[in-house]
Amino acid sequence: MLQQSTGVTSVEPLPSTAIMFFAYHLVSVEESVSFRPVMAEEVAIEYLKKLQYSQNSSDQAFFLQLWIGGLTGLAEACSGFKCKPNSPSIKNSSLGEITLWKSFVLVKVPHLIEKLESRKLQNSILEKDMTEIEDTKNRCHELVINQLFGFCGLISACNQQIEKTSENTYQVSKTSDISVDILKVCLKRSLIRREFVVRLLKERSVELEWEGMDATDSDVLTEKILADPLTVDHLVTTVPHYFSHESCVETVMKLVTTWSSSLDLHPLAMLCRALIDNPVLLDLVHLYRHPSLLLRPLIQLCNTWKRSSNSLNTIASYQEDYENFGAIFLFVNTVIFRYELHTNISDIDDNEDGFFLTWLRRSSFAFPLDSLTTDQRVLVTHWLKVLSLGKNHTPDDLIRESEPRKFIQVSPTIFQKHIKTLEAEGVDGIKRKSLTEFEIFLHPCWSFTLVGLFQWLCNDASMKGPLSFSFQVITTLLSCPKFPSSVLRLIGNRVIDVIKKFQEPAQLDDKIISLFEEKILNVTSHPEWLKHKYPAEMIFGRFRTIFKSIVNSGRRKFVKEDSRNNSLGLHHFDINLFRDVLLIGGPQVFVQLIVEEVLNLGKLKVSLRAAELGASLIMTQLSYSDNPHLHPPKLIHILFTDCLTSAIDKKIESYAQGGTLGMMTSYILLRVDASITIRNHTLYQHFSENILSKFQISFEEKNLIDYDYGSNQANVNNHQNFVSKYSPIRGFAAGLISHREIYDKLPEMVTFLEL
Numbered sequence: 001m002l003q004q005s006t007g008v009t010s011v012e013p014l015p016s017t018a019i020m021f022f023a024y025h026l027v028s029v030e031e032s033v034s035f036r037p038v039m040a041e042e043v044a045i046e047y048l049k050k051l052q053y054s055q056n057s058s059d060q061a062f063f064l065q066l067w068i069g070g071l072t073g074l075a076e077a078c079s080g081f082k083c084k085p086n087s088p089s090i091k092n093s094s095l096g097e098i099t100l101w102k103s104f105v106l107v108k109v110p111h112l113i114e115k116l117e118s119r120k121l122q123n124s125i126l127e128k129d130m131t132e133i134e135d136t137k138n139r140c141h142e143l144v145i146n147q148l149f150g151f152c153g154l155i156s157a158c159n160q161q162i163e164k165t166s167e168n169t170y171q172v173s174k175t176s177d178i179s180v181d182i183l184k185v186c187l188k189r190s191l192i193r194r195e196f197v198v199r200l201l202k203e204r205s206v207e208l209e210w211e212g213m214d215a216t217d218s219d220v221l222t223e224k225i226l227a228d229p230l231t232v233d234h235l236v237t238t239v240p241h242y243f244s245h246e247s248c249v250e251t252v253m254k255l256v257t258t259w260s261s262s263l264d265l266h267p268l269a270m271l272c273r274a275l276i277d278n279p280v281l282l283d284l285v286h287l288y289r290h291p292s293l294l295l296r297p298l299i300q301l302c303n304t305w306k307r308s309s310n311s312l313n314t315i316a317s318y319q320e321d322y323e324n325f326g327a328i329f330l331f332v333n334t335v336i337f338r339y340e341l342h343t344n345i346s347d348i349d350d351n352e353d354g355f356f357l358t359w360l361r362r363s364s365f366a367f368p369l370d371s372l373t374t375d376q377r378v379l380v381t382h383w384l385k386v387l388s389l390g391k392n393h394t395p396d397d398l399i400r401e402s403e404p405r406k407f408i409q410v411s412p413t414i415f416q417k418h419i420k421t422l423e424a425e426g427v428d429g430i431k432r433k434s435l436t437e438f439e440i441f442l443h444p445c446w447s448f449t450l451v452g453l454f455q456w457l458c459n460d461a462s463m464k465g466p467l468s469f470s471f472q473v474i475t476t477l478l479s480c481p482k483f484p485s486s487v488l489r490l491i492g493n494r495v496i497d498v499i500k501k502f503q504e505p506a507q508l509d510d511k512i513i514s515l516f517e518e519k520i521l522n523v524t525s526h527p528e529w530l531k532h533k534y535p536a537e538m539i540f541g542r543f544r545t546i547f548k549s550i551v552n553s554g555r556r557k558f559v560k561e562d563s564r565n566n567s568l569g570l571h572h573f574d575i576n577l578f579r580d581v582l583l584i585g586g587p588q589v590f591v592q593l594i595v596e597e598v599l600n601l602g603k604l605k606v607s608l609r610a611a612e613l614g615a616s617l618i619m620t621q622l623s624y625s626d627n628p629h630l631h632p633p634k635l636i637h638i639l640f641t642d643c644l645t646s647a648i649d650k651k652i653e654s655y656a657q658g659g660t661l662g663m664m665t666s667y668i669l670l671r672v673d674a675s676i677t678i679r680n681h682t683l684y685q686h687f688s689e690n691i692l693s694k695f696q697i698s699f700e701e702k703n704l705i706d707y708d709y710g711s712n713q714a715n716v717n718n719h720q721n722f723v724s725k726y727s728p729i730r731g732f733a734a735g736l737i738s739h740r741e742i743y744d745k746l747p748e749m750v751t752f753l754e755l
Contacts (some may be wrong), residue, residue: 017550017609018051018667019069021616024573026108026287027073027100039621040290045115047620052116054615054670056739059120063113064144068154070109071178074101075157096280103245103284105158105178106185113141114189134190141191149179149200180206218250225255229267236274239281248281249288260297263305268298269324272331276486282335291339292348298332302405303354315396319445325404326448330486332356333451337490343626355405362409364455366416376410383414388421392439394446404448411441411449412456419460419469435469435476442477447484450477454491458498466502474498478516485523492520540593543581546574547597551609579622587629587638594618595643595661599651602660611660611735615667636668637678640686648694648729655731662735665691666742674745684746692748695733 026039039047052062077097121133149155158178183200186192225231232255239248252271259268275282285294305325311317336342342360349357369377382398394402415438441450454474461471474495477483499513550573582590594614601610618639623630644665652658672683681689736742736749743749 070105265324269327322445340624363452602657607660611663658731659735
């Protein structure tokens with residue numbers, strides 16, 4: 001239970017595990033995170049609504065938990081601030097992490113609170129006077145703020161201002177006051193009264209005014225950048241110093257819309273490159289908006305762009321246009337990859353026959369020549385002629401002919417035909433050919449084609465082995481220092497898969513393997529443990545250690561090193577680790593690990609936190625792939641039909657263990673979507689059939705017992721013997737009915753009152 005304060009205290013607040021998990025899931029600040037989960041606003045609001053219901057928490061207590069959860073993340077980010085030497089951009093330091101958490105506290109938390117309240121007001125607005133409603137709302141939030149500010153240690157840990165001391169270095173100075181910022185944003189959203197803010201600021205000797213960047217308006221900022229597009233890079237790299245991150249996000253959205261509709265490639269490409277190189281602002285956009293809103297105008301541009309008749313007819317002009325188009329094209333792919341949107345791409349682009357969706361479905365396809373249009377066949381033939389000469393220079397007439405959309409679609413076909421010709425020359429062909437002709441595609445005006453090309457190369461090499469021309473092309477291109485990192489981030493995982501396949505039979509030299517793995521892993525920023533030859537050997541142990549750390553350590557982020565002296569990472573809420581356990585171990589192993597850890601920790605006095613974390617891991621969508629077995633409904637189904645039954649039959653050793661597992665199950669039942677069915681049964685039905693059947697005396701038997709106890713004595717004895725023999729399951733039953741509203745969800749659970 002959260003400790004409440006009416007004054008200043010040095011007591012450390014212990015945030016709800018479920019709230020902290022939710023916050024880390026949204027912010028996803030780990031440097032090793034390659035993917036950022038997308039939780040739409042409506043989904044987030046519904047998630048919090050069900051979470052509050054399952055916790056049986058009042059508005060005041062729940063809102064306080066939300067604030068403390070956000071401030072805890074910010075405090076951890078500030079205490080771990082460090083800049084790497086010679087790091088010119090904020091992406092290479094903890095500054096971006098602090099920016100995301102500060103934005104979560106000052107924008108996302110009050111916004112979520114507003115939305116939660118608005119849903120409740122819809123039901124009560126007809127019953128109460130609006131003045132009464134506003135007064136009640138203000139009193140609630142003012143009580144929350146008073147309690148929140150009582151935790152002076154937490155507030156102080158967040159009061160760090162990042163200052164740039166030189167071109168490549170930053171330092172932390174304790175000159176900021178997060179409590180003042182919280183008051184300002186709450187007043188701006190009318191959550192609290194002006195006189196309340198003035199009184200608290202007077203106590204801090206602070207005037208109520210919006211200084212400097214506080215008043216930045218997105219319209220003003222947008223007009224400034226539209227007048228001088230070169231300043232767009234400044235916006236992206238200095239975003240941590242803006243008070244109003246919403247203004248920055250809104251500016252980006254307006255710039256993308258304006259430049260896309262006018263087909264103005266050059267400034268739009270500048271913005272896309274800046275966002276790829278410094279993704280903090282991109283992650284802020286994701287925190288406030290669904291990525292689809294950013295992508296739609298860009299995909300529309302990719303589908304329709306043509307060179308203007310007013311463009312210069314010089315080769316340099318063609319190359320610049322192609323390079324800019326490629327930067328936008330790669331940015332769209334980066335956002336789709338980063339936020340795992342490929343499975344729901346129709347939500348972003350509903351033009352099924354448009355260029356982008358067509359390419360996305362066939363990006364690695366090499367087509368027979370007779371299936372191509374006349375223009376496409378001519379283009380393929382011209383490129384094959386150039387490649388056959390073994391030169392890495394593109395003739396001017398071919399540059400003019402290679403319009404980006406057309407060239408992207410046929411580039412795998414070009415590779416396939418040329419490599420087929422090389423294969424026909426036999427082994428001697430390998431000796432004669434240096435394969436430098438393929439380096440043409442590393443030129444900035446063609447490099448955007450490498451995404452589809454490498455997919456085809458990896459597929460072909462995987463079938464033909466490490467001595468194939470396809471694999472030699474892969475190694476040739478990856479060995480080039482000028483191989484674009486923006487492409488490597490997109491194709492790196494697939495290349496590693498191929499390398500790993502050839503590693504097992506020792507078909508590749510270890511030095512070659514290490515060279516390419518290091519290059520790819522450095523760009524894709526995978527955590528150190530993924531470089532292990534068999535990561536599954538380490539990942540489950542790390543899961544158990546971090547699960548225990550979260551439950552036991554409150555808001556202390558540093559966890560002990562494991563027995564191999566491997567650091568477990570800066571934050572113990574490692575959402576990416578949990579996700580990888582699900583992907584590598586599979587849903588069955590994932591749920592089983594959760595149940596085992598909940599039972600282990602049930603022996604200790606941390607049952608509530610263990611139950612909350614277990615329920616959060618199962619109820620939160622960690623993978624956004626199109627595999628339904630990785631989604632929460634299937635995980636819940638596995639829990640109800642397999643893991644719980646096994647635990648009840650064999651693994652519960654004490655009343656406390658059973659109670660912890662019962663609480664976790666109760667949290668899940670209270671948040672389950674009753675409309676979802678698996679194998680023609682709702683999840684409630686699966687629970688009743690597999691779990692309640694172990695406890696339940698049918699209502700008919702119970703009624704008979706009430707009227708004729710003797711005639712059903714055998715049934716009663718059997719039931720009591722079961723409970724007595726397996727007394728630890730009494731704890732499970734007690735934990736399951738700890739929330740009285742559970743009877744509304746499953747009326748048949750009234751049977752548990754008999755235990």
